[in-house]
Amino acid sequence: MEPKDIIKNSQNIKLITENPEWSACALALFYTLRELGKNVNLSAMGIPKFLLPNTDYILSPKELVISVPGKIDVSQISYEKNKEELKIYIETRDGVLKKNALSFSFADLKEDTLITIKESAIETKQGNDRISIEGKPLPELTFDFISSINGGIITKEVATSLMAQIIMSGGSKEGISSRIMEISAVLMKNGANQREIIDNFYK
Structure with a gap:
């Protein structure tokens, strides 16, 4: 089984990275998985703020749970939604429901697949199936991984995140390889602005 089969x-999916220095690669993979319609829980520290369109969108669970004590007899639940807001109506049989009786929490994502980004490997685990791809610089591994699961489609968000990772890794020998230069050209073609990214790093 290949990684693309596991993702399919x-x-x-829970996506984690062991080091903040690899966070931009994790974010690029996060965007790709979301494009594929997957529910993704990203656990990564040190993501550059300028790469985040909305921190809550990236880091918060996506299901809000409203809990009502069992002793309250709920007769009907309905909602009203418009462009500005969503209202949820909870009706009880006896008409009594105090505000402090309600509690709010986020539902935990029950992941069926774990993807771990390591220093020079991406490990995918689903049940007893575990696949690790390695042997290349992390930006190159991530680019190839994304291309394999997404049919080679690179969005602007993915391109920008990967370019940021290449720039962050620029001091290493691997960061200036001919393959990395080829990948950089593809990323710029798909919307990554190298100068803008560098400027954001030094603001």
Whole structure:
């Protein structure tokens, strides 16, 4: 089984990285998985702020749970939604429901697949299936991994995140290889602005 097969058969994915220095690669993979319609829980520290369109969108669970004590007899639940807001109506049989009786929490994502980004490897685990791809610089590994699961489609968000990772890794020998230069050209073609990214790093 290949990583793309595991991703295809997954819906809830947890994506983690062991080092903040690899966070931009994790973010690029996050965007790709979201484009594929997957539910993704990203656990990564040190993501550059300028790469985040919305921190809550990236870091928060996506299901809000409203809990009502069992002793309250709920008769009906309905909602009203418009461009400005969503209202949820909870009706009880006896008409009594105090505000402090309600509690709010986020539902935990029950992942069926775990993807771990390491220093020079991307490990995909689903049940007893574990696949690790390695042997290349991390930006190159991530680019190839994304291309394999997404049919070679690179969005602007993905391109920008990967370019940021290449720039962050620029001091290493691997960061200036001919393959990395080829990947950089593809990323710029797909919307990554190298100068803008560098400027954001030094603001």
